[in-house]
Amino acid sequence: MTSTDLRVLRREEWDDWYGRLELAFGETEPPEARALWRDLTEFERSIAAWDDGEIVGTAGTLSFGLSVPGGAIVPTGGLSMVSVAATHRRRGILTAMMRRQLDDVRAAGEPLAVLTASEPAIYGRFGYGVAARHARVEVDTARVRLDVPPDADGFRLRYADPAAALKECEALYARRVPSRPGMLERRPGWERQGVLDPEGWRDGASPLRCVLAEKDGELRGYARYSVKPEWDASGPKGTVVVHDLEALDPAAHAALWRFLFGIDLTSTVSAKSRPVDDPLFHLVSDLRRCGILLRDLLHLRPVEVGAALAARRYAAPVDVVLEVEDAFCPWNTGRWRLTGDARDARCVRTDAAAELELGVRELGEAYLGGTSLAALAGAGRVRELRAGALAEASTAFSWPVAPWLPHGF
CATH class of the missing domain: 3.30.1050.10 (SCP2 sterol-binding domain)
Incomplete structure (x- = not known):
């Protein structure tokens, strides 16, 4: 084990601590993202490893409620913002931080710990296993049609400003959480992540857009997306980039996907993360042209x-x-x-x-x-x-x- 000093993060140390995390990941977050992550950091549950006055390791625990089979919301510690300086590898720093984190989760009375892994091979030795996967989807909407249920026609679709509609969308999301294992009960502040839209993250796409599906004056579903325009000699072939889509019933779900498939000047719908059993896969006419790629997502370990x-x-x-x-x-x-x-x-x-x-x-x-x-x-x-x-x-x-x-x- 290392002789590095491991202690709780102080507020005045956050900029240096987060900067070390960015250094380890080889990227610099835009100011909007940094501000959000500072607000979401639970300082009393975050640790820094120090060596001769320098931060050489970071790790934070976040307080969540996780939906489990049966619909219960179980208190869960979420491990995040983990890094070890490249100059301090193989000195036991990561192991020491994992020990500290799991002891903290146990002391907090949280039966579960979860994480998402940048490198999934790391965490098995600490007892984490892949508990949920997700599907990346890229649909050729020029060749794939949707077979939607008849009642998908009974919705009013309207544009809304993503930030202005956030409270309403968040209430719908909260209703969805118990219905699917692995979903997080978002604590105050986490809803802002869904509308975080720095220009540097868009990769040429439009600002974030939002469409609401309503029936009899009630919100039944929403989609947040952007459009990335592209043209070639044959004409337009833009991409609809789906960020979020939640619906309370199959008809609203189908109505929203039909809207996204039909956006003018586009020929592709891309979604980075959908459930592996998304009903979308049973609405499309040709699954082969949906470019489905499965990847690990949520890693979980029982603490008690x-x-x-x-x-x-x-x-x-x-x-x-x-x-x-x-x-x-x-x-x-x-x-x-x-x-x-x-x-x-x-x-x-x-x-x-x-x-x-x-x-x-x-x-x-x-x-x-x-x-x-x-x-x-x-x-x-x-x-x-x-x-x-x-x-x-x-x-x-x-x-x-x-x-x-x-x-x-």
């Missing part, structure tokens, strides 16, 4: 195994004894009896014989229902000790809706 497994609900009745290995948070290691169904769940220590054997990383991957325990067993990462236990647990941990994180942190 018993509380985490009791907080979610299960797709089928389950009664199984898990042998859990957790080298980094050894208080989780041991046998746990999980009983539960769609209405209730309980997970307690037990001396009973183990029926499934797995690590906390595998538990994190399966936690939101996006990864099958059976698939992990096929990779040799889960071991069945009682015949039938794997099928029972794998079915119970599944969920009808795929997990998805709508935005980074």
Whole structure:
């Protein structure tokens, strides 16, 4: 381990601290983004590693509520703004910060910790597993048509200023959170991230735009997007860049996508992050021309195994004894009896014989229902000790809706 001094970040140190983070990532944020991240920083939960008066490591924890299978919102620590100076690699700084962060999350009574990874290979050794993936989509709208439900015609679509409509859109988003695992209950201030639109981030696209879908005077969905114009010898071939799209029902969802597909002077719709089970994929006429790319998104690890497994609900009745290995948070290691169904769940220590054997990383991957325990067993990462236990647990941990994180942190 390093002799570097690790301590809580002071407000007057933030500019230097964030500058070190930018240095590690090789980029400089625009002033608007810096101002927002300063406001969102929880100083008492952020740490800096110091060496001879110089910041050489950064890490912050953010207080979230995470939607889990069954709709509960579980207190969760979000790990963000992590960096180690290139001059101080392989000195144990990252490990020390991960130790500090997980101890902090446990002390705060948060059963879960989550992160989004710039380099996904880093965090498995600290017990984080990929719990949610997302789809990048690029649709050739000149060749792909949408088959929308008949009631998609019953909406009034209107433009709105993104900032002026923010409160109304945020209320709709809050209604959506319990319906899909992996969504974050946004705390005050986080709504501003959805309308952050520095010119330097646009890559030639228009300023952020917003369209609302209303029915009988009620907001039923919204989309925030920009348009990137492009022309060649044949004429216009611009791109609609979708930033956010949320809807309360299938008809509003389809109406918004139809609007985006039909914007004049464009021939492509691009979205950087959509759920892997987005209904859009069942509206299009040709999936091959939708350029779908799956990537990891939300990494999760149970910090308190018993509380985490009791907080979610299960797709089928389950009664199984898990042998859990957790080298980094050894208080989780041991046998746990999980009983539960769609209405209730309980997970307690037990001396009973183990029926499934797995690590906390595998538990994190399966936690939101996006990864099958059976698939992990096929990779040799889960071991069945009682015949039938794997099928029972794998079915119970599944969920009808795929997990998805709508935005980074």
